[in-house]
Every structure is written in C-alpha cells, then in structure tokens.
Amino acid sequence: QKEVEQNSGPLSVPEGAIASLNCTYSDRGSQSFFWYRQYSGKSPELIMSIYSNGDKEDGRFTAQLNKASQYVSLLIRDSQPSDSATYLCAVPRYSSASKIIFGSGTRLSIRP
Amino acid sequence: NAGVTQTPKFQVLKTGQSMTLQCAQDMNHNSMYWYRQDPGMGLRLIYYSASEGTTDKGEVPNGYNVSRLNKREFSLRLESAAPSQTSVYFCASSEGSGGYGYGYTFGSGTRLTVV
Numbered sequence: 489q490k491e492v493e494q495n496s497g498p499l500s501v502p503e504g505a506i507a508s509l510n511c512t513y514s515d516r517g518s519q520s521f522f523w524y525r526q527y528s529g530k531s532p533e534l535i536m537s538i539y540s541n542g543d544k545e546d547g548r549f550t551a552q553l554n555k556a557s558q559y560v561s562l563l564i565r566d567s568q569p570s571d572s573a574t575y576l577c578a579v580p581r582y583s584s585a586s587k588i589i590f591g592s593g594t595r596l597s598i599r600p
Numbered sequence: 601n602a603g604v605t606q607t608p609k610f611q612v613l614k615t616g617q618s619m620t621l622q623c624a625q626d627m628n629h630n631s632m633y634w635y636r637q638d639p640g641m642g643l644r645l646i647y648y649s650a651s652e653g654t655t656d657k658g659e660v661p662n663g664y665n666v667s668r669l670n671k672r673e674f675s676l677r678l679e680s681a682a683p684s685q686t687s688v689y690f691c692a693s694s695e696g697s698g699g700y701g702y703g704y705t706f707g708s709g710t711r712l713t714v715v
Contacts, residue, residue: 496640520701531690532643534703576642585697586631586650587658588704592642 489514492579494591501598507564509575509594514558517582521553521560524576526593532576536562567598602626606691606707613681613714621676621710623691631694632674633704634658634666636687643690649674650697681714688712 493512501507513521520539524532538544538551538560550563560579564571574593581587604625613619625632634646635658645658647666655666663685665677674693678685688711692704 492642522703524704531706531709532704533706537701537703539701580697585700586633586648586656587645588633589645589659590635590643592640 490591491515491581491589492577492591494575494577494594496592497595497597499594499596501567501596503567503569503598503600505567507567507571507596507598509562509564509577509596511560511562511577511579511591512558513560513577513579513589515579515582515589516555516558518579519582520580521551522578522588523549523551523560523562524578524590526574526576528573564596569598569600572596572598604691604693604705604707606689606710608710609708610711611713613678613712615682615714617681618677618679619681620678621689621691621712622673623675623707624673625691625693625705626672627693627695627705628671629693629695629705630671631697631702632668633692633694634664634674634676635690635692636660636685637690637709638687646676646689683714686712686714 523536526532536551577591633648649668691707694702696702
C-alpha cells in the first residue's frame with residue numbers, strides 16, 4: 489500500500505461544475521495535510537492546508553479531512569479552464585515531521 | 601522576487617560525469633529539501649535539511665550528496681551520474697517542518713538528462 493494514494497485520472501469536469509479530488513493516506517499519526525497544484529512543466533504551488541477534521545474553505549477551494557477514515561479531499565467549485573492541472577496531495581510522516589510524502593497526483597481537465 | 605532559485609534549469613550529462621545543482625531561498629526559511637519527480641511516481645524526497653547545519657536522508661538518497669552551505673543555500677551533488685538519475689529536480693523551502701503545518705515553496709526545477 490502506498491503511503492499517499494490518489495487516482496491518477498484524468499478527471500474531466502465541465503466548466504462551472506464542482507471538481508472533487510480524493511486522497512487516502514496510511515500514517516494514522518499524520519497531523520497536517522496539504523494540496524498542491526502543478527501546471528504542466530511548472531513547479532508545485534501550495535493551495536490548501538488542513539489540520540482538523542471537517543471542512544476548510546478558501547475562495548472556490550474546500551479541503552475536507554476525515555482522520556478516522558484517513559481521507560482528505562479537495563473540492564473546486566465553479567471550475568474554470570485555468571484549474572486544469574495536476575493536484576498533489578501531501579502528508580507528513582508522524583515519525584518524521586520533515587518528511588512529507590506526496591501522492592502521484594490527479595490530473596484534472598476542465599472542459600468548456 | 602522573493603522565492604526559491606534553482607540553477608541550472610536544464611542540464612545534459614554523460615554517464616559518470618558529476619555536477620552540482622544549486623538552490624537558494626531568500627525567505628529566511630529554516631528548512632530546505634531536494635525532491636525528484638518522475639512520470640507516474642510523484643515527488644520523492646532525496647535529502648532535506650531541517651535547519652542550518654543539519655542534513656538527513658529522504659526516500660531516495662543513493663547516488664546523491666548535499667551541502668547546507670548556510671541558511672540560504674542547499675546544494676545537491678551527483679558524484680557519478682547514471683541514466684536512472686534522469687529526472688526533474690525540485691528544491692523547496694519552508695519556515696518549519698511540514699509535520700508542524702508548514703507548507704513548501706518550490707523552485708522552478710532543473711531538468712536533468714543523463715545519457
């Protein structure tokens with residue numbers, strides 16, 4: 489089992505709809521969770537972080553965390569073509585706070 | 601502009617050659633990291649430096665060495681390049697450890713090809 493798992497996609501969503509990206513992790517002790525966006529040929533950029541169970545909203549983005557199920561998700565409302573990118577879930581190991589493990593990413597495509 | 605600067609952006613090496621990838625940040629961050637990214641495998645941690653004067657191995661350290669020259673600079677050295685080291689290399693920095701809630705700022709990457 490991978491430490492951080494994501495569906496590789498591609499996930500195709502019509503413009504204006506809600507895109508839902510999912511991530512599961514194996515380390516029960518992990519306390520912080522991150523979502524990065526990576527455009528093709530570019531470097532990852534941090535878009536959301538979440539530490540507590542429940543939802544955290546930032547503009548059109550909502551991160552959801554369920555520690556009991558070891559599941560974190562990212563919702564993108566009113567999807568725009570500019571949201572087309574690969575989304576990386578990242579989870580630090582509880583045993584080593586500096587070791588963040590990245591999922592392989594979900595490729596999202598917003599179709600007009 | 602504030603951020604993480606990596607050099608070079610592109611490099612082609614012959615098998616057995618050596619090179620050093622340079623990384624510098626001007627955000628006064630304590631922690632710095634080197635990752636490699638390969639298709640379908642996501643980002644894998646090579647080495648990290650939690651604070652100035654310390655370095656530790658990540659998931660895939662074999663074939664690499666690092667130096668935390670000062671708080672700003674963290675270099676990655678390939679002593680004898682192999683084709684398996686063909687990858688995109690990213691340097692990142694953070695104010696503190698990710699486990700304590702600090703996200704990373706990434707450099708623009710170095711695209712390395714070993715032939």
